Amino acid sequence: MLDVTPLADLARRRDLRVAVAESLTSGALASAIGAGPEASTWFGGGIVAYLPEVKERVLGFPADQDPTSAECAEQLARGARELFDADLCVSTTGVGGPDAEDGHPAGTVFLGWATRDEAGHRRLDLDGEPEDVLEATVEAAVELLFSRAGRVERAGRA
Numbered sequence: 627m628l629d630v631t632p633l634a635d636l637a638r639r640r641d642l643r644v645a646v647a648e649s650l651t652s653g654a655l656a657s658a659i660g661a662g663p664e665a666s667t668w669f670g671g672g673i674v675a676y677l678p679e680v681k682e683r684v685l686g687f688p689a690d691q692d693p694t695s696a697e698c699a700e701q702l703a704r705g706a707r708e709l710f711d712a713d714l715c716v717s718t719t720g721v722g723g724p725d726a727e728d729g730h731p732a733g734t735v736f737l738g739w740a741t742r743d744e745a746g747h748r749r750l751d752l753d754g755e756p757e758d759v760l761e762a763t764v765e766a767a768v769e770l771l772f773s774r775a776g777r778v779e780r781a782g783r784a
Contacts, residue, residue, distance in 0.1 A: 627658075627661070628658045628764060628765060628768060630658060630659055630661065630662035630768055631662065631663055632772055633659070633662060633768060633771055633772045633775065634662035634663045634664060634665065634668065635663070636772060636775045636776060637668035637669075637775055638663075638664060638667060638668050640775065640776075640778075640780060641668075641780045642668060642713040642714060642775055642778065642780050643668060643669075643670045643710070643711065643712045643713050643714075643780075644659070644668055644669055644670060644712055644713070644714050644715070644771060644775070645669070645670040645671055645672060645706050645707060645709070645710035645712035645714075645715040646659060646671075646672040646673075646706065646715060646716055646717065646718075646767070646771075647672065647673050647675065647685060647702040647703055647705065647706035647715060647716075647717035647718075647738075648672060648673070648674045648675070648717065648718050649674070649675055649676055649681070649693065649698075649702065649717075649718060649719040649720075650718045650719050650720045650721075650722055650735060650760070650763060651718045651760055651763055651764055651767070652674055652676070652760075653672070653674050654760060654764050655672065655716075655718060655763075655764050655767050655768070656671070656672030656674075658764055658768065659672070659768065659771075660672075670710035670711065670712045671710050672706070673685070673706050673709065675702065678690075678693065681693065681698070681701075681702065684705065684709070685701060685702050685704075685705030685706060685709070686701055686704070686705045687701040687702060687705065692728065693719055693728075694719060694720055694721055694727065694728060694730045694734055694736065695719075695736060696736050696738070696747040696749065698719050698736065698738075699717050699718070699719050699736035699737055699738030699747045700717075700738040700739075700740065700745045700746065700747050701738070702717035702719060702738055703715045703716060703717040703738035703739050703740035703745060704738075704740040704745050706740075707740040707741070707742070711781075713741060713742065713778050713779070713780050713781055714739065714740070714741055714771065714774055714775055714778045715739065715740050716737060716738065716739050716767050716770050716771045716774070717737065717738040717739075717740075718735065718736075718737055718763050718764075718767055719735070719736050719738070720733075720734050720735030720736055720750070720759075720763065721733065721734045721735070722756040722759045722760055722763075723755070723756045723759055724755065724756055731751075732756075732759070733750075733751055733752040733753055733754070733759050734749075734750075734751060735749070735750040735751075735752055735759065735763050735766075736748070736749055736750075737750065737763070737766060737767050737770050739770055739771075739774050741774070741778045742781055748766070748770060750762070750763065750766055
């Protein structure tokens with residue numbers, strides 16, 4: 627099982643609220659993070675959005691655009707960050723496989739991140755069976771959360 631203790635310790639020490647938005651990982655990222663120490667004090671929650679209309683209505687990503695893209699990853703992170711009033715949010719989207727989808731080879735993954743002031747993404751090109759791609763995506767998303775958490779400032783919340 628993935629150890630999210632370093633992320634939990636950093637989030638608690640810096641008094642950050644963390645959230646996630648998932649398409650590709652279907653809740654696996656939220657499950658891993660929610661198992662972290664004292665998650666109820668720093669993990670605001672997560673949303674799984676598979677259907678294009680859900681991505682559009684709930685997270686603000688236009689249903690007619692490419693769901694396997696940097697733009698999608700960033701908007702999912704922005705939308706969920708706002709939804710959960712989080713200081714930092716990471717998102718996952720991509721093609722787990724085993725087959726290509728919409729012109730993207732299996733293993734094409736985008737992680738998005740958003741804070742109150744900025745957003746960005748990271749592209750991953752992963753190999754292996756679908757379960758290997760999902761596991762590597764969750765690990766990379768936790769690493770991204772940890773690396774960004776050291777740079778973000780906590781927002782004043784009511």
